[in-house]
Amino acid sequence: MRAGLPLLCTLSVCATGSVIGAYGSRSFVLAVTAGAIAIVAGVLVVYFRDSDPALFLMAQPCIFLSWDASPLLAFLFEAILAVALLFSTGLIQGKNDLSYCAAFLLVMGITTLLLSGYTHVVRPLAAFIFAAGIACILVLGLAYHTMVRAGGEMQ
Numbered sequence: 001m002r003a004g005l006p007l008l009c010t011l012s013v014c015a016t017g018s019v020i021g022a023y024g025s026r027s028f029v030l031a032v033t034a035g036a037i038a039i040v041a042g043v044l045v046v047y048f049r050d051s052d053p054a055l056f057l058m059a060q061p062c063i064f065l066s067w068d069a070s071p072l073l074a075f076l077f078e079a080i081l082a083v084a085l086l087f088s089t090g091l092i093q094g095k096n097d098l099s100y101c102a103a104f105l106l107v108m109g110i111t112t113l114l115l116s117g118y119t120h121v122v123r124p125l126a127a128f129i130f131a132a133g134i135a136c137i138l139v140l141g142l143a144y145h146t147m148v149r150a151g152g153e154m155q
Contacts, residue, residue, distance in 0.1 A: 004046040007055045010084040011042045014077040018062040021069035031065040038062050056085045075112035079105050 015035035022031035038058045045054050059081050067074040086092045086101055111128065 004050040004052060004055060004088075007052050007081075007084050007088050008042050008046050010081055011055050011059045012039055014059045014066075014081055015039050015062040017073070017077060018066040018069075021066045021073050025068055027065050027068045031062065034061045034065055052085055052088045056081060071112050075109055079108060082108075 015038045019028070019031045019035045022028045038061065041058050042055050045051055045058070059077075063074050063077045063081070066077055082104070083092070083101060086097075091097060092101055
């Protein structure tokens with residue numbers, strides 16, 4: 001089996017489920033278009049060059065459009081896609097890895113439940129993205145500080 005096929009199958013399931021979830025809503029035509037483009041582009045990526053992160057990113061518009069149908073459906077698809085990406089890149093191997101994955105999915109689920117009451121989610125998502133950026137800067141700063149104190153160099 002080729003390396004990108006499990007994530008391509010997951011991409012196809014998420015795109016198809018997004019279209020089914022959007023049936024009857026105002027974003028149905030957009031969901032069909034985004035799903036078709038994602039599946040065709042995913043097949044091209046797997047055929048020419050296996051890139052699991054690219055397949056993960058191609059599914060994001062479909063998942064974004066499934067939010068209109070149900071925020072919990074969007075969370076379910078994002079969780080399935082995240083676990084498939086972690087599995088395909090080999091990051092889920094031991095018990096610690098499973099616990100980190102479970103904690104990540106728990107935080108995603110709580111965030112989804114918090115945001116599901118909002119009709120317009122741009123402001124809360126911008127706040128979460130800002131907080132994630134600050135956390136990333138803090139983690140990188142801590143890693144730099146640790147490397148310098150240990151006597152190593154950053155490359």
